[in-house]
Amino acid sequence: MAPESIAFDRAAEFYDRTRSLLPEAERATVELLRTELAGRGRCLEVGVGTGLISLPLHEAGVPMVGLDLSIPMLAKLVEKAGGAIPFPLVLADATRMPFRDDAFGAAVVRHLFHLVPEWRRLVEELVRVVGPGGTALVNLGGFKDTWGIVDRFLELAGGVAFAVGLDPRDAETLDREFERHEARVRLLPPIGTHDDTTVGQFLDEMDAGMHSWTWRVPDEVRRRVGPHLRTWAEGRFGSLERPVEPDLQILWRAYDLP
Known part of the structure; x- marks a missing residue:
């Protein structure tokens, strides 16, 4: 049996906050995305979640379709849209999409590839459902300064x-992997931003299990690791009141299909 992608059922109530x-x-x-998607027809967001990207794109006039593995996340999207389904929503795994070939002119994928064990299969599905001349816009997510905290947590949790x-x-x-499917890679202009979340608040979120990389760590291990991680963070950052990401860039990649 193939390993399953990670569903965000448990995160639906706090996902937007974090x-x-x-x-x-x-x-x-x-x-940036609206400009890239203009004139391409229907766009699929894979891992649409609570609609953080698709809802504003929909409001900007982009014809969207959303796919997700989590009913609670999709329910939160509908709630945010005022209780009515704003565009077609599909409950399915990203590696087995229930769409015909060439069904879309474009796709958007944000913060998903690290949650999909069969991520190469996800690439294959994107190439299949996005038609010739279409594009897949991908933001892998990730951090800058925060990586040190995450890596230390995972090390303390046993690797x-x-x-x-x-x-x-x-x-x-x-x-x-996309080039193997003859796609052309483009790096879109980076978007500069920051995260006002403090180091201490980020550690609180980790203690509460609000991030997916904590979910495979048993609760008792997470509780045991927490104090050691705080001591380490105080030495690393000096103060837990400093912003965790004072300077951050959002990087989108475009994979243009032949």
Whole structure:
């Protein structure tokens, strides 16, 4: 049996609080993607979640379709849309999409590849469902300064891997996989932003199990690791009140299909 992608059922109620963008970064992201998607027809967001990307794109006039593995996340999207389904939503795994070939003019994938063990199969599905001349826009996510905290947590927890799929730091491997399907890689202009979350608040989120890389760590291990991680963070950052990411870039990659 193939390993399953990670569903975010448990994160539906707090996902937006921990993953949303600052307003100016959201506006810049929507404008960047809207420009790329203009004139391409229907766009599929794989891993649509609570609609952080698709809802503003829909409001900007992009014809969207959303796919996700989590009913609670899709329910939160509908709730945010005022209780009515704003565009077609499909419950399915990203590696087995229930769409015909060439069904879309484009696709958007944000913060998903690290959650999909069969991530190469996800690439194959994107190439299949996005028609010739279409594009797949991908943001792998990840951090800058935060990586040190995450890596230290996983080390203290016994060497648990961050990703069950593709590590967000390994964009070159994703580029090569798309190039294997004859896609052309483009790096879109980076969007500068920051995260006002403090180091202490980020540690609180980890203690509460609000990030996917903590979910494979038993609760008792996470509780045991927490105090040691805080001591380490105080030595590393000086103060737990400093922003965890004072300078951050949002990087989108476009994979243009032949």
